[in-house]
Amino acid sequence: MKVKEEILIKVGDREVAVPKGTPLGEVLSMVGIDNALGAKLGDRIFDLQTPLHEGGQLKILKKGDPESLEILRHSLAHIMAQALKELYGTEKVHLGIGPTTEDGFYYDVEVEGHSITEEDLPRIEAKMREIIEKNYPILRREIKREEAIDLFNSLSEKYKIDIIERIPEDEPISVYEQGDFVDLCKGPHLPSTGKAGAFKLTGISGAYWMGKADQPQLTRIYGLAFWTDKELRRRLKFYEEVKKRDHRKLGRELDFFMIDEKVGAGLVIWLPRGSTYRRILEDYWKEEHLKRGYQFVYTPHVGKAKLWEISGHLEYYRENMFPEMEMEGESYYVKPMNCPFHISIYKSRVRSYKELPLKLAELGSVYRYEMSGVLHGLLRVRGFTQDDAHIICTPQQVDDVIKETLDLALAMLRDFGFEEFKIYVSTRPPYAIGSDDQWEISQKALLKAVEDLGYKAEIDEGGGAFYGPKIDIKIKDALGRLWQCSTIQFDFNLPERFDMTYIGPDNKKHRPYMIHRALLGSIERFTGILLEHHGGLLPLWLSPTQAVIVPIADRHIEYSRNILRRLSEEGIRAELDERDERMNAKIREAELMKIPFILVVGDREVEGGTVSVRSKRDGSLGSISVEEFVELVKELVREKK
């Protein structure tokens, strides 16, 4: 008889040698651990029943450990599947996949003869609680491929058969059973259904089988899951906060923007107040770029087909472009990108190395066809303005150019109140154009810039575009969500396609490097993120109205007008509320509009030449002189607070 191979398992500082294939639970009881739910070995989480085939250091997972949630959520997905089968009939419910998510789980299912709606969720939840109540043991079993196919055929689980067929021949096939429910699953799972924690089904949606549009669409049922009710409630509260800060709601409440279905889906109309904010943002953006040697250009919104042919957009980007327009026998396209125009500017004359790096910047409005289902407020639209620029430089300049650009991006994002960033560098994908040298030089420049600025780059190996590597900056907002804004991208493709050259010191033609970059991304998306980040209360320097003057009675209006004049002279955006309303109503409205300062003016103020200042952020600041207020505002604006 063959002696079973042994593996060495480390738990804390203890070591045990066990036969290969010993279940985790047995190993743990050997070392006297009886309250674990599972353990992490390498990257994989094992439950107690899963046999270990490799040795290594175990990280014990107990109830309450963040990583043990994985086990809980997996099991809740099964419990939900069991509930569905009991409610709608085993043979009617076809299960897809049921993985865990960041804060819960989902299961993709097809229910014959019934389309599940939100209204069904309470029933499903109740059934799930019943299953938890019954505390079925959850049993793991490894079975042969043929047996698995027979089993799931008999259960009319067509999608499970599909999965089995994709499992490599040498991998074991495991199933988990609880009561009379059985599911194909790798695990990990709880020892029994009664161990499940707090959960709530939150919604449903459609999802394609295997994520492919040509496959049938299943119903995805989402749930949240945590060990305790408290954590679950905290998560629900977070979603409430997200809802409250929704930029679409804020955009309407603050009169920032609108989207009119008569105009078209995904086409944003900026209202006066939003436009004031945008003007300030754009002025700031231009100033920051001027300081760094950018030159501004304006380019058309449409271009001839030939241009898009040379750029390759018609070949590779057509499905994202608005359709062709014909005129005088020529066809034109609305621009989805600004690059070809900036390249035209570059190529308008012979360029010397002495004028490089050339930095051409434009707040360029582009139009892209997006599927109707993906449009979302300001975050996903069909017409938007990129804060775009193309930097054309020599290979020697690449390091400095990248560093300066990354620095500019971070400095601007900080001025808007973002503090935390994640920086991703994406490197050469398997299929790529450009020479090894080009990739080498540019990837190094990207990594060096990130490092020099004191950040650690997350490397997305092979994640670059075929035409060059890139840096993406993701910003963390006040709720901890990550958003991608800045992108700094090398392009080895367009300089070739457009045959861009410069004359070097050797009096010969050379191919320049081109960097495409957008730092805020698009004004629209950035504004959406900014509104949500600040919950609508924008930093003072960006507020369309910085102060509202509220006279208590008509006799204070004249004095109020003087104040308004004085503030306007200082460039402070102030308004005077002269309406025949009570002071309280005016204050309320200004508060709802999230105006940073309310200046109440009555007899006392007129007499003392002061204003009574009420700050949105800090509450009452008492009565101060008008000049003091001017200084306060100027100081805050200067500091971008």
Place this chain on the structure above:
RNA sequence: GCUGGCGUAGCUCAGUCGGCAGAGCGCGGGAUUUGUAAUCCCGUGGUCGUGGGUUCAAGUCCCACCGCCAGCUCCA
């Protein structure tokens, strides 16, 4: 684009079984002159998303389209 849900006054929303289209806010007029989040009175406001159909009768039932929402997929 796909799946599911939704679309009623400028906004938020009610409208039962198919039987006269409603409220609050807003907006207009008037009264009121007030000390830190809604003064009172009167008035105004609708092709019930659009177009068809069923019916004596459609906001309500059916079909198509448009738009919105949650996702899938995709992305600045």
